[in-house]
Amino acid sequence: xxxxxxxxxxxxxxxxxxxxxxxxxxxxxxxxxxxxxxxxxxxxxxxxxxxxxxxxxxxxxxxxxxxxxxxxxxxxxxxxxxxxxxxxxxxxxxxxxxxxxxxxxxxxxxxxxxxxxxxxxxxxxxxxxxxxxxxxxxxxxxxxxxxxxxxxxxxxxxxxxxxxxxxxxxxxxxxxxxxxxxxxxxxxxxxxxxxxxxxxxxxxxxxxxxxxxxxxxxxxxxxxxxxxxxxxxxxxxxxxxxxxxxxxxxxxxxxxxxxxxxxxxxxxxx
Amino acid sequence: xxxxxxxxxxxxxxxxxxxxxxxxxxxxxxxxxxxxxxxxxxxxxxxxxxxxxxxxxxxxxxxxxxxxxxxxxxxxxxxxx
Numbered sequence: 534x535x536x537x538x539x540x541x542x543x544x545x546x547x548x549x550x551x552x553x554x555x556x557x558x559x560x561x562x563x564x565x566x567x568x569x570x571x572x573x574x575x576x577x578x579x580x581x582x583x584x585x586x587x588x589x590x591x592x593x594x595x596x597x598x599x600x601x602x603x604x605x606x607x608x609x610x611x612x613x614x615x616x617x618x619x620x621x622x623x624x625x626x627x628x629x630x631x632x633x634x635x636x637x638x639x640x641x642x643x644x645x646x647x648x649x650x651x652x653x654x655x656x657x658x659x660x661x662x663x664x665x666x667x668x669x670x671x672x673x674x675x676x677x678x679x680x681x682x683x684x685x686x687x688x689x690x691x692x693x694x695x696x697x698x699x700x701x702x703x704x705x706x707x708x709x710x711x712x713x714x715x716x717x718x719x720x721x722x723x724x725x726x727x728x729x730x731x732x733x734x735x736x737x738x739x740x741x742x743x744x745x746x747x748x749x750x751x752x753x754x755x756x757x758x759x760x761x762x763x764x765x766x767x768x769x770x771x772x773x774x775x776x777x778x779x780x781x782x783x784x785x786x787x788x789x790x791x792x793x794x795x796x797x798x799x800x801x802x803x
Numbered sequence: 804x805x806x807x808x809x810x811x812x813x814x815x816x817x818x819x820x821x822x823x824x825x826x827x828x829x830x831x832x833x834x835x836x837x838x839x840x841x842x843x844x845x846x847x848x849x850x851x852x853x854x855x856x857x858x859x860x861x862x863x864x865x866x867x868x869x870x871x872x873x874x875x876x877x878x879x880x881x882x883x884x
Contacts, residue, residue: 675875682878683882687883706865706868740864772807
């Protein structure tokens with residue numbers, strides 16, 4: 534089955550991972566900007582990172598026949614440096630018209646601090662001004678429920694970003710309803726130790742349905758599996774779900790969300 | 804909607820659930836036989852784990868959600884007013 538991984542940090546992965554993903558049926562990935570494992574020191578560090586995301590990474594993905602899309606932001610982990618965050622947000626528009634850029638993301642909260650909230654709101658301001666889609670990171674573990682509620686509160690402070698243009702990521706059993714009730718798209722991340730497993734993601738689909746929801750691997754530089762989406766496909770098949778239902782979650786739903794971006798161009802597999 | 808019948812689900816998962824219960828039992832044993840156990844016996848995290856086990860012993864279809872909430876910070880409505 535063809536699938537799209539709507540959240541995977543391929544800059545952290547080797548080319549062999551692209552090859553394995555393609556062999557498993559991956560036809561496209563979207564890669565949000567994220568934390569590099571250390572705090573970057575200058576706006577030029579981000580400018581170089583955005584060049585990697587918008588120029589080299591699509592080329593490398595193309596070597597394996599995978600279409601590559603990206604999202605731009607400064608990650609919540611680095612938002613404690615408010616001055617640098619503002620410089621980066623002011624620089625992002627240089628890249629917004631590049632092919633493959635889908636919007637602003639992954640923005641959000643990490644430890645639910647006031648500085649994170651400030652920078653999240655300023656990212657939303659940029660998204661509203663430039664009419665961009667928004668991809669949102671929700672915190673991990675003990676911070677997730679509170680952080681997700683805070684994020685929804687901040688989104689609902691304004692009326693110029695419709696909820697159907699926002700994807701709230703890393704939802705789990707206690708936050709999926711918060712996202713869905715708000716009218717937002719949501720995604721489950723299949724990630725060892727933190728976040729969700731393929732079986733729990735299938736449970737959530739069985740409880741909350743397959744509308745406006747997708748799954749991703751968030752494969753990055755930590756312990757993670759860029760072929761986690763096929764694991765979810767296999768789990769759904771084990772349970773007897775139809776191919777059409779599975780395809781909706783792993784292929785059609787990401788396309789429906791991405792197609793709201795005017796720049797989005799996609800070549801379906803033959 | 805769940806397609807599988809309960810006996811099929813139980814058949815499929817019994818051995819892995821048995822394994823997960825054993826992993827929990829062994830981890831609690833490991834903590835208790837380690838030096839300094841008395842100092843962590845009343846650690847808040849140990850109490851959370853005990854409460855999590857209590858949730859597993861209840862009935863319902865939302866145990867996972869309740870365990871998630873057990874391990875979550877409290878949200879204060881109106882924080883942004």
